[in-house]
Amino acid sequence: MEVSIPLETEFFVQDVVQKISNPEYIGIVMRSWQNEDPMQMEFNPGDPLSRPLVQGEVGVAFSSHAGRREIINGSDIQLVDRAFQPGDICKRAGHEVQSGVIADIKVRGRVRHAISQEELDRWLTVDDLKTRSDAEVGDYVVYNDWIGQVVEVFDENIVQLTSGKLVRLPEIGSRLSIGERGSHVLPPPEAALHTFLQFFSGAGQDDTVLYVKHNMYAIAWLAVNQTLSPAESEMKPRPERFWHGENLAKLTLISGPWEMEMRVGDPVELKDPSGVPFTQHGAEGDPTGILTIQVFRVHLTETMVQVLWQDGSRETLRSTEVIPHMNADEHDCWPGDHVILGDDGDERPAVVQTVDAIERLAQLRLDDTNKIESASLLELSTYGTGLSGSEHEAIGLHIGDFVFVHNQGTTNGSYGAKVPRIGEIETWVHEHCHYDDLEGWRRQMHDIGTSIASQRGKGGPMEKPLGLPIPRSGELMWCGEVSALNIDGTVQVTHPDLSTATYPLNRLTRLMDTLEPLEDEMWDEHDHGHDMDTDMWAVDENGEWSPVENGNEWEDMSEDSDTEEHNTQQTIIHNEMETEKPVHAGLGTATPHTSNNLNENKEETLDPWIRFMFLPSAPPDHHFLKDPLTEPSKTFTTRLRKEYRSLEGGLPETILVRTYEDRTDLWRILIFGPQDTPYQDAPFMIDWMLLSDFPHTPPKAYFHSWTNGKGRVNRNLYEDGKVCLSLLGTWVGAKEEMWNQRSTLLQVFVSVQGLVLIKDPWFLEPGYEKLKGTPQGILNSRMNRETSYTLSLGFIRHALDLPPTDFTTEIAHFYHTQHNLCKVIDDSKALITKSREAKEPATDDDWEMHCLPSLTRGAIMLVERQVARLAKHLQELQSSSQASAFSSVITSPI
Numbered sequence: 001m002e003v004s005i006p007l008e009t010e011f012f013v014q015d016v017v018q019k020i021s022n023p024e025y026i027g028i029v030m031r032s033w034q035n036e037d038p039m040q041m042e043f044n045p046g047d048p049l050s051r052p053l054v055q056g057e058v059g060v061a062f063s064s065h066a067g068r069r070e071i072i073n074g075s076d077i078q079l080v081d082r083a084f085q086p087g088d089i090c091k092r093a094g095h096e097v098q099s100g101v102i103a104d105i106k107v108r109g110r111v112r113h114a115i116s117q118e119e120l121d122r123w124l125t126v127d128d129l130k131t132r133s134d135a136e137v138g139d140y141v142v143y144n145d146w147i148g149q150v151v152e153v154f155d156e157n158i159v160q161l162t163s164g165k166l167v168r169l170p171e172i173g174s175r176l177s178i179g180e181r182g183s184h185v186l187p188p189p190e191a192a193l194h195t196f197l198q199f200f201s202g203a204g205q206d207d208t209v210l211y212v213k214h215n216m217y218a219i220a221w222l223a224v225n226q227t228l229s230p231a232e233s234e235m236k237p238r239p240e241r242f243w244h245g246e247n248l249a250k251l252t253l254i255s256g257p258w259e260m261e262m263r264v265g266d267p268v269e270l271k272d273p274s275g276v277p278f279t280q281h282g283a284e285g286d287p288t289g290i291l292t293i294q295v296f297r298v299h300l301t302e303t304m305v306q307v308l309w310q311d312g313s314r315e316t317l318r319s320t321e322v323i324p325h326m327n328a329d330e331h332d333c334w335p336g337d338h339v340i341l342g343d344d345g346d347e348r349p350a351v352v353q354t355v356d357a358i359e360r361l362a363q364l365r366l367d368d369t370n371k372i373e374s375a376s377l378l379e380l381s382t383y384g385t386g387l388s389g390s391e392h393e394a395i396g397l398h399i400g401d402f403v404f405v406h407n408q409g410t411t412n413g414s415y416g417a418k419v420p421r422i423g424e425i426e427t428w429v430h431e432h433c434h435y436d437d438l439e440g441w442r443r444q445m446h447d448i449g450t451s452i453a454s455q456r457g458k459g460g461p462m463e464k465p466l467g468l469p470i471p472r473s474g475e476l477m478w479c480g481e482v483s484a485l486n487i488d489g490t491v492q493v494t495h496p497d498l499s500t501a502t503y504p505l506n507r508l509t510r511l512m513d514t515l516e517p518l519e520d521e522m523w524d525e526h527d528h529g530h531d532m533d534t535d536m537w538a539v540d541e542n543g544e545w546s547p548v549e550n551g552n553e554w555e556d557m558s559e560d561s562d563t564e565e566h567n568t569q570q571t572i573i574h575n576e577m578e579t580e581k582p583v584h585a586g587l588g589t590a591t592p593h594t595s596n597n598l599n600e601n602k603e604e605t606l607d608p609w610i611r612f613m614f615l616p617s618a619p620p621d622h623h624f625l626k627d628p629l630t631e632p633s634k635t636f637t638t639r640l641r642k643e644y645r646s647l648e649g650g651l652p653e654t655i656l657v658r659t660y661e662d663r664t665d666l667w668r669i670l671i672f673g674p675q676d677t678p679y680q681d682a683p684f685m686i687d688w689m690l691l692s693d694f695p696h697t698p699p700k701a702y703f704h705s706w707t708n709g710k711g712r713v714n715r716n717l718y719e720d721g722k723v724c725l726s727l728l729g730t731w732v733g734a735k736e737e738m739w740n741q742r743s744t745l746l747q748v749f750v751s752v753q754g755l756v757l758i759k760d761p762w763f764l765e766p767g768y769e770k771l772k773g774t775p776q777g778i779l780n781s782r783m784n785r786e787t788s789y790t791l792s793l794g795f796i797r798h799a800l801d802l803p804p805t806d807f808t809t810e811i812a813h814f815y816h817t818q819h820n821l822c823k824v825i826d827d828s829k830a831l832i833t834k835s836r837e838a839k840e841p842a843t844d845d846d847w848e849m850h851c852l853p854s855l856t857r858g859a860i861m862l863v864e865r866q867v868a869r870l871a872k873h874l875q876e877l878q879s880s881s882q883a884s885a886f887s888s889v890i891t892s893p894i
Contacts, residue, residue: 031059087400095775114179133465154449158211170453310355330711336485338396338417349416360858376858423512623702678788
C-alpha cells in the first residue's frame with residue numbers, strides 16, 4: 001500500500017528552527033498548520049501566534065531574541081533539531097508505511113547566560129550539568145512509601161525593573177523563567193495579589209526576571225508501594241496536600257532516565273562554574289541583597305535517536321532524519337509489544353517479534369505454546385480497554401510508563417498481556433479555577449505561599465532542596481520507568497537510582513497519574529448551541545438530505561404555544577396509540593407506524609421490514625434503561641408527536657427505528673452501511689435517550705461496538721459507545737452543524753448514516769480533513785478503509801450469531817430473504833481473488849473508483865476467516881428445518 005507523492009517540508013510542534021535569512025534567530029515551533037484542528041483553537045488577539053494559520057505556516061517562539069513570537073511561512077525557516085522522547089513513534093517520511101519507536105535519545109546543547117546572553121563556546125551534555133533539585137508540575141515525588149505528583153507550585157521571583165531596582169514577586173503557578181524580559185513580567189497593580197509587593201515607577205519594557213524559586217508544592221498522592229502487605233499499607237496514611245519549608249527535604253524527587261536531557265529553553269547550571277560568565281544585580285543593604293546569576297539557558301540542541309523499526313532492525317541517526325508519526329493506526333505495534341490475538345473467547349496473549357507493515361502481518365510468540373506464528377495485524381488487540389473503557393486495565397506496557405514492581409514470587413493479579421493500572425485521582429486536583437479569581441485549594445495555597453514569601457522578605461530562612469536518589473544505591477527498587485520491551489516478553493525497568501533490572505510483565509503494575517488526559521465521562525454535556533439559527537433539514541423524495549424552506553412546525557415549541565393539557569408519559573402513549581393494536585410482525589410483537597395519520601386505524605401486517613415501530617417495552621440491554629425516567633414537560637410531549645410524524649415518512653430504507661410504550665424517552669436504531677463504503681451491508685446499532693428538556697438539548701447516544709477490542713470501526717464511533725458528532729454536541733463543529741430547537745431526530749439518524757458511515761472515514765478525525773491529498777493522508781485513509789471493512793465483516797457475523805434485540809426479524813430478512821449475506825460472501829471472495837492475482841499495486845485511479853480495490857496479505861488472512869464463518873452460518877441455516885424459507889444459493893466455501 002505504498003504512496004508515491006512529492007514530499008514537502010513539514011514542521012512539527014517542538015521542532016527547533018532558525019530563520020534562513022538570519023540564522024541568529026533560533027526558536028521553537030509552537031503551532032503547525034498540519035498538526036492542529038482550527039476548531040479546537042482559542043484565539044487571543046493579543047498573542048502574535050494566535051491567529052488562524054494557513055497552509056504552510058508555523059508559529060515560532062524565537063528564544064534567541066527575548067521570546068519574540070511570530071507566524072512565519074515554512075519556506076522561510078529551516079529545521080535545526082527535532083525533539084523526541086523514548087516511546088514516541090516516528091517514520092522516515094509521511095508516505096512510508098513502516099514506523100519505529102524511539103528507544104533511546106542522546107542530546108548535546110549550546111547555552112547562553114540567561115541574563116547577559118553570553119554564549120559558551122562549546123557543546124555540553126547532561127554530564128556537564130547540575131542535577132536539578134526543584135520539582136516541576138508533573139514530576140513524581142516519594143514520601144513514606146507513597147508516590148505523589150506535583151500538580152501546582154508557588155513561586156518566589158525576583159525581578160529587576162527597567163530602573164534597575166529589584167522587587168520580590170510571589171505568585172501561584174510557574175509563569176516566569178530566569179532571563180525572561182518585557183513589560184508583561186510584572187502584573188498590573190489592580191491584579192496584584194500580594195499586599196507587600198512594591199511597584200515602582202521604573203517598571204517597563206526591560207523588566208527582567210533574575211531569580212525563580214518554588215517555595216511550595218501541591219502534591220496529589222496517587223498510590224502506595226505495592227511490595228507492602230495490606231497490613232503495612234494500612235499503616236501508611238495518605239500524606240499532606242501542601243509541602244513547604246523544612247518538610248521539602250523529606251520528599252525525594254524522581255526523574256526518569258531521559259528527563260535530564262536538555263531541551264531548548266531549559267535553564268541549566270554547570271557542575272563546574274569556574275571561568276564561566278556571570279552577572280551581579282542589586283546592592284548591599286537592598287532587601288534582596290546582591291544576586292549573582294550563573295544560570296544559563298539552552299538555545300540550541302542536537303539530538304541523536306535510536307529507532308527500533310517494526311521489522312526489528314535498530315538504527316541510530318539524527319532526529320531530523322525522521323518525523324513524528326502523529327496518527328498511528330490502532331493496530332500498529334512494534335517488537336516487544338504485548339498483544340492479544342483472536343476473539344470470541346479464544347484470546348491468546350502474545351509478544352510481537354517483527355512486523356511487516358506493508359502487508360500488515362506480524363510474527364508473534366504465543367504465550368501458550370511459546371512458538372512463533374504469523375498473524376494479521378487486524379486480528380490483534382494492541383491497547384486493551386484502558387484507552388477506550390475501563391481505566392483500570394490495559395494491554396502491555398510502553399517505554400516511558402511509570403510502574404510499580406511487585407515482590408519476587410507475587411504477581412499483579414492479571415493474566416497474560418493485561419496489566420492493571422492504579423492511581424487514585426483525587427477530585428480536588430481537577431477543580432476548575434482561573435488564576436485571577438482564586439478559590440478552593442488554590443486560594444489556600446496562595447495564602448500560605450504569600451505568607452512564606454513575606455517572611456522571606458524579612459530575612460526568613462530558605463527552603464532546603466528536595467532529596468535525590470543516590471545513584472546505584474539500591475533504594476526505591478519498588479518503582480521505576482519502563483526503558484525497554486524485550487521480544488521474550490520481559491520488561492526492562494530503570495529505577496530511580498538509575499539502575500536497571502528486567503522483570504516479567506506480571507510483576508508490574510502501571511501508575512495512572514493525575515495529569516493524564518482522562519476519558520471525558522461528560523461528553524454529552526457540552527454546550528449544544530440551542531439558540532443557533534439554522535435551517536430545517538429533511539429527506540426529500542430522492543432520499544437526499546437537504547434544507548427545506550419552511551421549518552415553522554418545529555419552531556412552535558414554547559409551553560405557551562400549546563393549549564393541550566399536560567400529560568404523563570403513559571397518557572401520551574394512550575392518546576397516541578388508543579386506536580392501535582399490537583400486531584404480529586414477523587418474529588416479534590409490535591405496533592407498527594406506517595401511515596402519516598397517527599390516529600388512523602391500521603390493519604395487522606406481516607411486513608418484516610417496518611422502518612419506524614413502537615414496541616411494548618424497552619429491551620433489557622438498552623444502554624440507558626437504568627437511567628431514571630424524568631417527568632416530561634409539555635414541550636417535550638408536543639415535540640415528540642411531531643418527531644413521530646417526521647420519522648414515519650422520512651426514514652430511508654436502510655434505517656430502522658424503535659421506540660417504546662413504557663419509555664418514550666428511549667430509542668434504538670439499526671443502520672445498514674451504505675454501498676461503496678467500507679461499511680456496506682453491515683449493521684450498526686445505536687441506543688438513544690431524550691433528556692427531559694428535549695428539544696432544547698440533543699439526545700444522548702450510545703453505539704454498540706462489536707469489534708471485541710480491535711479498535712474503532714469508524715473514527716466517530718468509539719468502542720466505549722461514544723458517538724462523535726457535532727449535531728449531538730459531542731464534538732466541536734461549525735455553527736450551522738450544531739443542535740438547535742429545530743433539529744430533529746430524523747436529522748440526527750440520517751446524519752450518522754450519511755456523514756459518518758462514508759467512503760473515506762479516516763478524514764472524519766478532527767484536523768485530518770486538510771490532510772487530503774498529502775502523503776500521510778492518502779496512506780492512512782487507504783489503510784483505514786481496509787480496517788473498517790474487515791471490522792464491518794465482524795459486525796455482520798456478530799449480528800447473525802447474536803441478532804440484536806428488537807431487530808431479529810429484520811436481520812433475517814435483510815441477510816437471508818434479500819440474499820445480502822450471499823452478496824457479502826461473494827463480494828469478499830472476489831476481492832480476495834483480485835488482490836491475490838494483482839501483479840501491480842492498485843493505482844490512484846483504482847482507489848478513486850473503488851472503495852477498496854485490493855487487500856493486503858494481513859487483511860486477506862482475516863477476511864478469509866470471516867467469510868468462512870459467514871459461509872458456515874449460511875450452510876447451517878440452509879440445512880436446518882427453516883431452509884425452505886431461504887432460497888439463496890450457497891456459494892462454495894473458501
